[in-house]
Amino acid sequence: MNPPSPRLRLALVVTAVLLLASGSLGYVLHARHRERPPAQGSDASFTVEEPGLYFRDSAGGRIARQDGPGRPRVTGGPSCDRFHTAGGHALCLRSLPGVPARTEALVLDRRLREVRKVTVPGIPNRARVSASGQVLSWTTFTTGDSYNTAAFSTRTAILDLRTGYLVKSIEQIPLTFGGARHHDSDVNYWGVTFAADDNRFYATVSTRGATHLVEGDLRAWSAKALRENAECPSLSPDGTRVAFKKKVSDAPRSPWRLYVLDLATMREHPAAEPHGVDDQAAWLDDATLAYALPGRDGRASDIWTAPADGTGEPRLLVPGGSSPANVG
Template sequence: MSPRAKLAVVVVAVLLLASGSLGYVLHSAHRGPQQAAAEGSFTLEGPGLYFRDTATGRIARQSLDAPRGPRTGGGPVCERFYAAGDTAVCLRREPGVPPRAYAVILDRRLHEVRRIAVPGIPNRARVSASGRMLSWTVFAVGDSYATTAFSTRTSILDLRTGYLIKSMEEIPLTLGGARHHAPDVNYWGVTFARDDNRFYATVSTKGRTYLVEGNMADWSAKALRENAECPSLSPDNTRIAFKKKVSDDPAAPWRLYVLDLATLSEHPLAERHSVDDQAAWLDDRTVAYALPGGAGRASDVWTAPADGSGAPRLVAEGASSPVAVR
């Protein structure tokens, strides 16, 4: 075979391999969202504790009255999930060139109604009690709140108007009674009040974190106190569960606390392990959260009484991202 013929054979082989690989990638990217959708029988119609099954990556459900009881699978594939009213938000990474992440908005039957590309690693998600207001946080740089080398982007979506705030960073911030401007301002972990106007979030700046109260109507935020991360507003809107930094040990820096909004007094929960999660209220008396799992599991869901009494209780093995649907 002449050198020119050999070259032609090599070129054809390379083209065939490239087209086959591209076809596989495109096929995987095409089938990803379909495989990631919820099965037809899995909806939000039934009350229960919904969570991410870490073995399958899909959302599962079990009875609120049967901790560690049988679970029903078949929900959508999500890395973070939350639901309220008739709405759910599912943060998901999907294959592609390059891989992409999305905030997928779902209705009560878990049918997709909107999809928004998100520039980072899915991390936090919340829906207001009415189902109207949604928020999500992604890591833009790094992958841990335990270091200073991270950057987040937090978005807010109003489903009634369709208006999307892609990043909260430009919200006017009042800190210590004065308007605060700094290039390092970073927001994460939004939680909404029942009026769909007031919200709470974490802001970090100058190496410190603060709990802020925000107002959607006039688009403003003010710091309420220092050292409060990943807030979660109670169903009665009177208290906030949050993680407080109590140690410089990077392996165990936080502890869960509850803050009374009327008095700004706080108390720790019975859970003494470090919790790196945005807790979820199952009702006005109980807080749920994820911890690293036992027996090699990625994580488990636990609960603790919100008043600081009692003891933690394991409610779902191999689970994360809990939310109560009633």
């Protein structure tokens, strides 16, 4: 056998060097990812890998987990003002100090290590992660601090982790009412909830003094109004119903009641909760809702649960908690 030519020897050496370099780079990147610390304020042992109900503990503002009704809470998560988790990712919204108001949106992996951080104007309000964990949305109040005033403005973002693409505000999405394009400078969106396909979503739009449930399409970049007087939608796991808060009075503090809408028939019914609910409800399963109410005994809030079909009675699930998210 003839020895390899000088040109062939050079090619083999270059190939070996490139393979060694790429392997070293891959190891370094892997090591960096592996050694990345948990989010600030989070214990290394606390993750969102375990099944259970994750929520914000009102006592200290940190994320905790409860493994079942009446079970003791497991603490050690990061400090958040709003929180949601699904599909191996978590979204933590934190108020930043200073004026004007700013919010830090932290995207975390299943071990609560930082994946991405975005700073946006406003006060933390709503947070949602799609079932796959790949698409996230958050809402902040940029003017005012309540939906129950005329002087409020929101900013809602959508982040696609598959592409890294961030829509900082969805206000410019083409919106139609009854097939006609709607244009108005007072359009505000909030409370996004995602379908299982990571493309379709539902949200609230406020314009000309009324709120509407809208259905959006990310790929087509379009949205259409479905019905009036529906806020903070939450899509059921099976994709057939939307829980939402409906304005039923002019009460100064919480004029909303919790309702459920059947998307096939567009018929609605109230949940059994008699108190005003100013929250974006979460689904514990296809039959059960969880939501926050002002707390008893001086607590900031408690998490309650009620059947989605309107039967039964509400039940206290977590004293001193908010932002519930169930991981099965």
